[in-house]
Amino acid sequence: MKFHNVSPDIAEFGPGDPELAVVCNVHGDEPTGARAVRRIIESSPTFERGVKFVVANPPASIAHRRFLDADMNRVFPGDQNADDLERRLAAQLVEETAGLVTLAIHTTHATPEPIAFISEGHPRSLEVASQLPIASVVNETPVVESSFSSTGPVVSIEAGRVETPNAIGKAEMLIRAFLNNEDALSEGAPMYAPDTTYFEIYDEVEKPSGDESYELLARNFERVQADEAYARSTDGTLLADDPFVPILMSQSGYSSIFGYRGRKIGETVDDAKTAWTDSGE
Incomplete structure (x- = not known):
């Protein structure tokens, strides 16, 4: 239709x-x-x-x-x-x-x-x-x-x-x-997160094709170290080549990827502005 x-x-x-x-x-x-x-x-x-x-x-x-x-x-x-x-x-x-x-x-x-x-x-x-x-x-x-x-x-x-x-x-x-x-509703003082951390994604984490039995071991926003297992199945274990921060990783959210590799940028808006300005130069 x-x-x-x-x-x-x-x-x-x-x-x-x-x-x-x-x-x-x-x-x-x-x-x-x-x-x-x-x-x-x-x-x-x-x-x-x-x-x-x-x-x-x-x-x-x-x-x-x-x-x-x-x-x-x-x-x-x-x-x-x-x-x-x-x-x-x-x-x-x-x-x-x-x-x-x-x-x-x-x-x-x-x-x-x-x-x-x-x-x-x-x-x-x-x-x-x-x-x-x-x-x-x-x-x-x-x-x-x-x-x-x-x-x-x-x-x-x-x-x-x-x-x-x-x-x-x-x-x-x-x-x-x-x-x-944004001053569109008056519902008291603005609400802020007590702590905000800034990240960027830089790569996808691919799923091996033809194997639907993988169990995801990584937890989102908890850093995976080099050589650490982030998924496993009956066919074997997937190890990280380099450290990364898992972002939006899940077993069923995407057909061909687990999610994304990310890195921490900082803990302030200024950290993020600096990093993202530098990356565009």
Whole structure:
């Protein structure tokens, strides 16, 4: 079935033109963000700035599939004239969020704890992420191409594990924190993480083809040492050639990779700014 005239679903709240956006369901099998947004809207908050709430991929959401034609989070900035549904929707989403500071909600198979992903090319994203109650902020630019975060001041949040009540609660908390920090809601003092650590990913951790029996031994954000086992199966053990920090690693989240190799950049925004500025030179 072709969806030629489908657009993202959009609702606007607050006075004036929208200055902020909250995006969910870039992947149709991740309904957590939409459920969190519904909780917020049903609480009848008073918005003090214009906010645009966007369901990015309605057809995949209805089908409860990650995507129908192409992974939407790998085809930005998209193409309004493309045959693939997700490329058309990606182009429309970029247009709808142009110039807006944006929070995008995802979920993962890897960890119950929220993670923020940003692009090093957008300093405003780093500023927004550093103000959220999240312990880990990750620059995905070195490895992940054509993601939503590459298109502007977008912070992409993995709110927790797919379709768990805990993830919905954390997504709601993070959306409220974002809107509160940006003066769109008045809900008390801004909420910050007690400690935030900054990372970047630099490589994928591939799964050996033809073996589905691997057990993942590595734990996300716990450093794996050189020659340490990070996975094992009946065919043998996988050892790290060099030390790395596992990021978004899981047994079932991806078909061909466990997740990503990362490195710690620092514990302050200035550390991250320095590292990501230097990497671009």
